[in-house]
Amino acid sequence: MARLSEDQWQAAKAEYEVRGISLGDVAKKFGVNVSSVSRRAKSEGWIQGQMQELAARKVAAVKEIAAVEMQTQELPLRMRHTLQTVVQERLQAEGMLASLDIALADRAIALAMEATCPDDIETLSRARKNLAPSVHAPAPQTTVTVTQQTEAKAGAAADAVSAPVAAPTPDSVVRAVLAGNLSGDDD
Structure with a gap:
């Protein structure tokens, strides 16, 4: 029979407490003796199926959120x-x-x-x-006045404007x- 790591023991405990499967089924699933699982469960105080109600409540909550989202999408x-x-x-x-x-x-x-x-x-x-949407006041507008530009500067500015912008x-x-x-x- 295999020896389980700490992570495997935690997974075994989860199967027992969340899914509610028997210690015998846990032993089969993880390839260990039933006595090993039983000893570990007793020493750590495992309770069969104790998390099943929590799982059911979580499923119900997710369904409720989905229903609310559907109603919300129908609003303007x-x-x-x-x-x-x-x-x-x-x-x-x-x-x-x-x-x-x-x-x-x-x-x-x-x-x-x-x-x-x-x-x-x-x-x-x-x-x-x-x-x-932003709750801050809009940024003040800036006005730029261009009075005169040399041909070289105008050509460079045109090249800069027409250059493709890399995708973010x-x-x-x-x-x-x-x-x-x-x-x-x-x-």
């Missing part, structure tokens, strides 16, 4: 934005906003990694601005989206 954009603001305010008041921000950041990173062209990146930028990397886009710094959606 302004209504969705206001709803999201209220949810964020309430979560922040309860001290839960940090974990929500981490989950949203993880999702933003996953979406940015899937972006294959500049249009995908622009879509991400627009989505971020629609979901969380997914990492830079994620950072810009999370910081709210992507531009091009100001209309």
Whole structure:
């Protein structure tokens, strides 16, 4: 019979406590004697199926969140934005906003990694601005007046304007989206 590592013992305990399988089935699954599993379970105080209720509650919560998301998607954009603001305010008041921000950041990173062209990146930028528009006052406008330019400077400026711009990397886009710094959606 095999000797289990600490990770394997933790997996065996999870099978027993979360799935609720018998000690005999745990022993078969991990290729050890039932007496070894029984000894370990007794010494560590394993309780068969103790996590099954928690698993059922988590499944129910995920289903409820999915149902709420479906209802939310049917609302007009302004209504969705206001709803999201209220949810964020309430979560922040309860001290839960940090974990929500981490989950949203993880999702933003996953979406940015899937972006294959500049249009995908622009879509991400627009989505971020629609979901969380800036609450800061708009930046003051700057006026630039050009009075005269030599031909050499004009040619160099034309070359600079017509040069192709390198596509941003997914990492830079994620950072810009999370910081709210992507531009091009100001209309």
